[in-house]
Amino acid sequence: MGSIITLDQPEPVGVVNIEELDALVIGSGFGGVYQLKKLRDEGYKVKLVESGTGYGGIWHWSRYPGARVDSHAPHYQFSDPELWKEWHWKQRFPDHNELRAYFEFVADKWDLGKDTYFETHVTSAKWDEEEHKWIITASNGKIFRATYFLPHCGIAASRTMPNWKGLGSFKGMLVHSSYWPHEQPVLKGKKIAVVGTGSTGVQLSHAVSKEAGELVVFQRTPAMPLQMRQVNYDDDEESKPKEELEQFFKDREDGYWGFDFGFLGKGTFEDDEATRKASYEALWKAGDFTFWLGTYTDMLFNDAANYEAYKFWREKTRARIQDPRLQELLAPEKQPYPFGCKRVPLEQGYFEMFNKPNVDLVDVNSTPIVEVTEKGIRTTEKELEFDIIILATGFDAVTGGLTSIDIRGIDGVSLKEKFQERGPTTYCGISAAGFPNMFFINGPQSPNAFCNGPTCAELQGNWIADVMNHNRDAGISAIVADDESEKQWGELTETIAYASLLPKAKSWYMGDNIPGKPRRSQMYLGGVPGYYEKLKSCAAEGYKGFHFQGPKGLKA
Known part of the structure; x- marks a missing residue:
């Protein structure tokens, strides 16, 4: 039961029920769910709040046709034996229904429901310097006072909508892919119409093409998907034998990407042409992200090496497309951007879809969208009539979940304004200077998009629990990152990013999809083991790069 206080107003306006906590966690994806379990096991009074009605994070919302994860089983799960000893995956790449079922299984096993508030959308969080507490307010009227504020919002919490003329005039069904109705529409x-060809657009349009009378895909930039190579498992068949899983989860942490595979260990041109082509063929046959993240060490760093990979991808892809016009739009002869430097989707027949007579592609570079009308979409060429317009237009990735909340730290400084002025500046990708006792999983300048989600949820969640234990044992009431340490981490993140080819592509990896967003790498690209070593060394050196505050004031 929270304490009752009177609001500080000129005249009494009533009372507010404030719940006192050691920590408040936002988000019921992998990061938030794991953090709740971990902190509760450590003896903290902690609650999790979620704006949706169920567990799963992005998988609570992403219910569109074809939605499925592209981290293959058994990677995409927690390492707790209590869970994996009983859980059985039906597919190598589980769909959204199976993923929600997994989260419900986890919630039941870990008894998360007693400490979770659903339909609770946090709108503001303000640091009280005198009390060393966060005052956190939700739109449903709930108010929390917590020592630690842990907004584990994930990298895809803030949807982006196109700023088109007439968007509200369409008389049919218009929906963003991440707001897909729980009751599937006919x-x-x-x-x-499907607008967008990122990972969601690729999955969604292919699934929709199986039912649509007519489908038009609106493309700005061609995607470079890889074949998923889906596998269905029988009831008595596992993605990996149960007796191997304990070691598997330990090894997962050592993978560069949080997976059990990584680079080949040699450069592209260390192999002759025949050997190189054989290596490409083996990676291609394996499916998954291996052609992207399990390839030659220089593919993401050297233009010539990257072009070799693109040429192979282009040859394989064009062979699947019958129309020469679509071949050039979907797999251009001239490489449009470095391969693998925009998010690589996984697909199961995406290119063959365009061979069907009822499926077409509109290139919005040569035929821009002018406006949305009552009947459909008008381009510079003509008006196209639709019953349904689906916007697969992505997210304000990585930072959007944080900046959509009015978070104010020391002296009332706004996190949104800080990120807008400087870019997504953090220390170790897990905290921000000027915002004491605030930590986030998969935040800006962490491995986030280049780390298997559960892997980093556990690594970062454990580190956050450890620093809280350290402070509790030492009688420290506040910890905050140094400006200089944050600056150095940002410089390191940028140095690694610009050593790669990623900045040569316009993508959400660099914040390019949001007008006015500072162009900086949204993630740390130095690999999961290197990142975790940084966290461990920070802790081993007494949390170097942070300052502490206790009853007697500031400590170095």
Whole structure:
């Protein structure tokens, strides 16, 4: 039961029920769920709040046709034996239904429900310097006072909508892919537009094409998907034998990407042409991200090496497309950007879809969208009529979940304004200077998009619990990152990013999809082991790069 206080107003306006906590966690994805379990096991009074109605984070919202994870089983799960000894994956790449079922299984096993508030959207969090507490307010009227504020919002918590003329005038169904109705709408025989060809657009459009009477995909930049190579498992068949999983999860932490595979250990041109082609063929046959993240060490760092990979991808892809016009739009002869430097989707027949007579592609570079009308979409060429318009237009990735909350730290400084002025500056990708006792999993300048989600949720969640234990044992009431340490971490993140080819592509990896967003790497690209070593060394050196505050004031 929270304490009752009177609001500080000129005249009494009533009372507010404030819940006192050691920590408040936002988000019921892998990061938030794990953090709740970990902190509760450590003896903290902690609650988790979630704006949706169930567990799963992005998988609570992403229910569109074809939605499935592209981290293959058994990677995409927690390492707790209590869970994996009983859980059985039905597919190598589980779909959104199976993923929500997994989260419900986890919630039941870990008894998370007693400490979770659903339909609770946090709108503001303000640091009280005198009390060393966060005052956190939700839109449903709930108010929390917590020593630690842990906004584990994830990298895809803030949707982006196109700023098109007439967007609200469409008389049919218009929906963003991440707001897909829980009750599936009727698609069969409908005229459908899918706007966007990122990972969501690739999955969604292919699934929709099986039912649509007509489908038009609006493309700005061609995606470079890889074949998923899906596998269905029988009830008595596992993705990996149970007796191997304990060691598997230990090894997962040592993978560069948080997976059990990494680079080949040699450069592209260390192999002759025949050997190189054989290596590409083996990676291609394996499916998954291996052609992207399990390839030659220089593929993401050397233009010539990258072009070799693109040429192979282009040859394989064009062979699947019948129309020469679509071959050039979907797999251009001239490489449009470095391969693998925009998010690589996994697909199961995406390119063959365009061979169907009821599927077409509009290149919005040559035929821009002018406006949305009552009947559909008008381009510079003509008006296209639709029953359904689906916006697969992505997210304000990595930072959007944080900046959508009015977070104010020391002296009332706004996190949103800080990120807008400087870019996504953090220390170790897990905290921000000027914001004491605030930590985030998969935050800006952490491995986030280049780390298997559960892997980093556990690594970062454990580190956060450890620093809280350190402070509790030492009688420290506040910890905050140094400006200089944050600056150095940002410089390191940028140095690694610009040693790669990623900045040569315009993508959400660099914040390019949001007008006005500072162009900086949204993630640390030095690999999971290197990142974790940084966290461990920070802790081993007495949390170097942070300052502490206790009853007697500031400590070095």
